[in-house]
Amino acid sequence: MDLPTAGAAPLLEMRGIIKRFPGVLALDAVDLTLRRGEVHALMGENGAGKSTLVKVLTGVYPRDGGEIVFGDQPLSVRSPGEAQSRGISTIYQEVNLIPDLSVAENIFLGRAPRLLGGARRQTCRQGTGGGSGDPRHRPRASCVGPLNWRAIHERARTLLQTFSLDLDVRLPLGSYPVAIQQMVSIARAVDISSQLIIMDEPTSSLDQQEVERLFGVIRRLRADGVSVLFITHFLDQAYEISDRFTVLRNGRVVGTFEAASLPKLELVGHMLGRDPSTLADISHQPLLTQEADQAEVVLQARGLGRRGALAPTDAMVRHGEVLGLAGLLGSGRTELARLLFGVDRADSGSVWVGRRRLAPGSPRAAIREGLGLCPEDRKTDGLVPDLSVRENIALVIQSHLPPLGRLPRRRQVELAERFIRLLGIVTTGPEQPVRDLSGGNQQKVILARWLAAAPRVLILDEPTRGIDVGGKAEIERLVESLAADGLAVVFISSELEEVVRRSDRVLVLRDRAVVAELTGAAVDEGTIMRTIAAGASERGPA
């Protein structure tokens, strides 16, 4: 699959990289080869190991095995700073420069001219807007004397002009939009003479025009012989800009492919770990039959949307129904869940529970009307780590008591013990701080918190992530029995198999919009994958 490198030796070769975290093999003998002057996309679902691989490469994490060769030299760096000095720069989604310093100061941060420091190399590309020329041929400017602000500003301006950016470089970086900030950090990386620029989800917060601009910069870098390792979850963008893909899944390399010869459907299949050709016979098992179609609509979204997160969307879920949301990471599935629950404030449309319209942007109002949300990121959005299992489980119930109300301690303990038994939470007891539980058990605690509150609609965003196989089956069974008891469930999972198995109806999302609604026999993995790959062009049967 890995085609021989054309001509010159590869710029980067990672071979058999192994990285272990407690209890997890995060990278299992991962190989990655980058040619000089190529844009290489690293693809994979959440938890596939993309970020870990980048962090091993840039010295954030030490590796537990394998070797790295960079530009014919073995590479073993211990920090991103060291990686940068070797010619590897990383651009993150959140710009890692200093927003309060000026654009020029950021570009020359740590490299500013020093008093009598003539020997120190000060580089600046003297391009004239065309960006032509070999990046290794750069004029040297010796700097003697105190900071020469005029020169710093002049150089920063010239440098940015090569990226077609005309900025006032004296203004704070933070006063510019994220897209501009990213390009400034790219300009800085290039000026430091990077041979490899890693971009980790650089487009997540950019609009279409800004993405185009960024891609223009990437193409120019490629023309200059710089290699770019590009991490994204947007398929179309990956196809638009990349020469090759390396797909990771569960810490292993699925393969490296030429972008031009890999059909989208196959790419999706590789990412999700399903072979599109063998999917026909796996179909879903609808929990309910015909009468479900007549059941009362409990939750409805009308034109619900938020700029940069989700295009205006209609959705509804009935009493006793499981509505699956399928789509790749960043497709808008989590965003829809957050808008329904009011975590993020919608800027268009409305959410209705029964006949009542929810106050926008208020989870508290949503809970009062009987909604519940098990958030995707249990660490930041779910757990209160210092509180005990009991307190975490009783949290939602207690949040809606009057200020001086009380749920007797004895009842709380009973509640906690019931759910510890029901969900098989492994803990020393109700009083153990939830921080000390394993990830899967923490997830169960959050689930218990919502079940205890007895909602009418429960939104589960990746409820099975980080849980072992047995736990997954338990949670799936639980979802089933809850729906049978009349609870409406919105079920989100990266595991297509789970979505298909458990959902009565599936909304497929792609590029921040719902592109298809599948019901009945149409709910199968193949259809979902084709829809994700093809997008709006292939609507499922209504």
Added chain:
Amino acid sequence: MSEPTAARRPWRYRPGPTLWPLVALVLLFAYNALRTPNFLHLEVREGRLFGTTVDILHRGTPVVLLATGMTFVIATAGVDLSVGAVMAITGAAAALLLTRTALPVPAVVAGALAVSVACGAWNGALVAGLGLQPIVATLVLLVAGRGIAQLLTDGMIITFERPSFEAIAGGAAGGVPITVLIAAGVVLLTLLVTRGTVLGLRIEAVGGNERASRLAGIDAGRTKLLVYGFCGLCAGIAGLIATADIKAADSNNCGLFLELDAILAVVIGGTSLSGGRANLPGSVVGALVMQTVTTMIYAQGRGPEYTLVVKAVAVAAVCLLQSDLLRAALRRRSGELRAA
């Protein structure tokens, strides 16, 4: 993924966060019992208990009260720098009401405390409503508060003669100073309310993970408003005691630097400045540790210049005892010694 062990272990004693400050207090008392003359001596004069230990409790009440309010502010991952200034404002308000109006003492107390609650609510509004950083939001009132108090009193020390008001600081009931009864009452009531109702959980949830609390339906803003308001009330009570004690409203010196003592008491008591868990008993013990050090130094006839240094040493010692890193290092060390 494998499930890391959380299997049932046999029950064993787990030191609570109050343990180490309590150890410090006991050690201080033991030292004093040996070294400070008449430390444990108690006598009844004019129906009131007298003695060094009683004095520690009595003198410690303002900081105990401040620390009570501060504990919950800090548990929400905030801090209130203005409590000393609020003491001064409350004292000034009380003195004005006593000298310029004919209001009965209970009304004066209620009026002055209303002012203190308003001060706390102002802090809470800045923090919860405008989203200012607590340290900045309360710095406003720290700076402005004494100015307001001086404006109220025209920059003068207002003295008054009203025995029934002075009794707040000087009186006794059943031999116990009223100050101690007030502080004990406030602490017990607060413990009862925070442990017995959902309030304590909400405060700790907001401090432990504000985003998660919001998703669980907790109104973080209202919770904070309440906590800062309560902190203001506690400062108000402390201000009334300080004012009644000297029979005057001294806007310049009432409660000066006490916010720092209160924060220290809370930290010594084991409530983390990053929020999440409130340990009120620990804060009370922490306040008493500091008062014991102060009283000890006076009782041994040394000057106040020693107080600050010795206090600093005591605080540092307790903080070191609480440090997980240090304790882990000590355990390793003792393990090595035992193995050797």
